[in-house]
Amino acid sequence: MSPPPDLRIAVDSAGLQRRIDELALISEAPAPVVTRVLYSEADMRGRDYVRRAAREAELSVREDAVGNLFARWEGSEPALAAVGSGSHTDAIPNAGRYDGVVGVLGAFEALAALRRAGFKPRRSLEVVMFTAEEPTRFGLGCLGSRLMAGSIPVERAMALRDREGRSLDELRAAAGYSGSLESVRLPKGYYHAFVELHIEQGPILEAGDIPIGIVEHIAGPSSYRVTLHGEGGHAGAVLMPSRHDAMLAGAEIALAVERAAKGSGSPHTVGTVGVFRIEPGAVNSVPYRAYLEIDLRDARLDTRSKALAEIRSAADQSCARRAVRMEFEEINADPPAAGDPDTVAIAEAVCAELGLRSLRMVSRAYHDSLFMARVSPTTMIFIPCRNGWSHRPEEYATPEHIASGAEVLAHAMARLAV
Ligand code: GLV
Ligand code: MN
Ligand code: MN
Numbered sequence: 446m447s448p449p450p451d452l453r454i455a456v457d458s459a460g461l462q463r464r465i466d467e468l469a470l471i472s473e474a475p476a477p478v479v480t481r482v483l484y485s486e487a488d489m490r491g492r493d494y495v496r497r498a499a500r501e502a503e504l505s506v507r508e509d510a511v512g513n514l515f516a517r518w519e520g521s522e523p524a525l526a527a528v529g530s531g532s533h534t535d536a537i538p539n540a541g542r543y544d545g546v547v548g549v550l551g552a553f554e555a556l557a558a559l560r561r562a563g564f565k566p567r568r569s570l571e572v573v574m575f576t577a578e579e580p581t582r583f584g585l586g587c588l589g590s591r592l593m594a595g596s597i598p599v600e601r602a603m604a605l606r607d608r609e610g611r612s613l614d615e616l617r618a619a620a621g622y623s624g625s626l627e628s629v630r631l632p633k634g635y636y637h638a639f640v641e642l643h644i645e646q647g648p649i650l651e652a653g654d655i656p657i658g659i660v661e662h663i664a665g666p667s668s669y670r671v672t673l674h675g676e677g678g679h680a681g682a683v684l685m686p687s688r689h690d691a692m693l694a695g696a697e698i699a700l701a702v703e704r705a706a707k708g709s710g711s712p713h714t715v716g717t718v719g720v721f722r723i724e725p726g727a728v729n730s731v732p733y734r735a736y737l738e739i740d741l742r743d744a745r746l747d748t749r750s751k752a753l754a755e756i757r758s759a760a761d762q763s764c765a766r767r768a769v770r771m772e773f774e775e776i777n778a779d780p781p782a783a784g785d786p787d788t789v790a791i792a793e794a795v796c797a798e799l800g801l802r803s804l805r806m807v808s809r810a811y812h813d814s815l816f817m818a819r820v821s822p823t824t825m826i827f828i829p830c831r832n833g834w835s836h837r838p839e840e841y842a843t844p845e846h847i848a849s850g851a852e853v854l855a856h857a858m859a860r861l862a863v
Contacts, residue, residue: 452562454855458848461554469542477838481536483577484620491534502553510624512576513589520569526637528861531573541840548642549574555855566862575813582607590813592629594820599626636821638788638861641814642854648833656849658806658827659792665781666811669739674770677733692723694769695735701759711748716741782815785822795856
């Protein structure tokens with residue numbers, strides 16, 4: 446581990462908070478709700494805001510073919526692998542203002558604070574705003590970082606369609622991004638290390654009154670698309686024994702997801718049916734089609750696989766009993782990621798030197814770091830958030846915790862860059 450550069454970092458907490466609040470106003474829904482779906486008008490205005498904030502932090506900006514944005518402070522040896530940080534600014538429908546944003550604007554502030562402290566990096570420092578960490582548009586999370594890490598075949602990315610049938614190519618072109626998707630992949634060894642700052646999105650730090658979490662593992666997410674084809678008809682006329690109700694088969698599958706996750710044998714298994722649509726969606730009509738998306742995650746692959754097998758078997762049984770035809774498609778099944786022990790140790794040492802208590806943690810939410818960990822030594826810095834709330838407008842982190850997170854990030858990046 447390199448000796449710590451002797452730095453007096455003063456994070457501009459008020460300025461950082463102001464920027465977080467300003468970005469929150471760029472939303473598809475009225476405040477306090479934040480919604481910024483990939484390539485929507487709000488996402489595009491959010492990107493403008495981020496570009497401006499990067500320039501204010503005196504960083505040079507480039508964007509790749511899907512809109513991953515890189516804001517760089519060139520080091521004295523620019524040929525060396527850079528030290529990266531960053532997160533996302535897209536937001537699921539009905540989200541809050543901190544998820545992802547703290548990791549982008551907080552990293553700009555960390556670099557600005559390093560500059561004010563007179564730090565001269567040897568390695569370049571780079572902040573990334575990843576495109577589409579959230580799966581809202583294409584049903585697949587971490588699109589930008591997957592492409593950067595080469596973790597999704599380009600043909601698969603080209604085949605993605607949103608709910609309206611629009612392709613990634615069509616949408617990125619409309620957003621002003623061109624060039625081959627192959628070019629998004631990072632050259633080997635591009636980052637020397639990557640450290641993402643993020644709110645915890647869970648209750649552990651707040652409950653323990655611990656200001657900083659350091660991520661050692663990120664749980665492996667998987668998701669599945671289930672389409673059920675039943676038979677419709679008049680809700681008054683089709684008698685109960687003759688029904689092939691797609692919604693009821695879907696309801697049984699949703700309950701099977703809960704049962705399988707609870708009974709997997711691992712406390713880390715979580716299963717959710719977050720999308721459930723039925724057609725035709727009329728009160729006096731038997732649903733002939735149901736469409737579900739299942740999110741199943743675990744820190745362990747064996748228990749996640751066991752839960753999936755149980756869900757599949759329950760779904761087969763339900764559909765057979767109801768004579769409903771099922772298509773069950775995997776969207777993604779990603780392995781968990783491990784944090785890099787040296788990078789984790791650096792973040793931990795920084796906390797100790799700053800007199801901040803820290804805790805090594807598992808991230809149950811996924812992050813772009815899940816994919817950065819495949820191409821770079823990686824860890825994450827977590828800060829507490831109120832009641833562990835996230836993905837809802839009440840999401841909140843105190844300015845003090847955000848500033849501490851940015852301060853730890855600045856020191857960790859400086860140490861990695863000398
Ligand atoms: C990321 O937002 C996740 O769903 O974990
Ligand atoms: Mn999120
Ligand atoms: Mn996030």
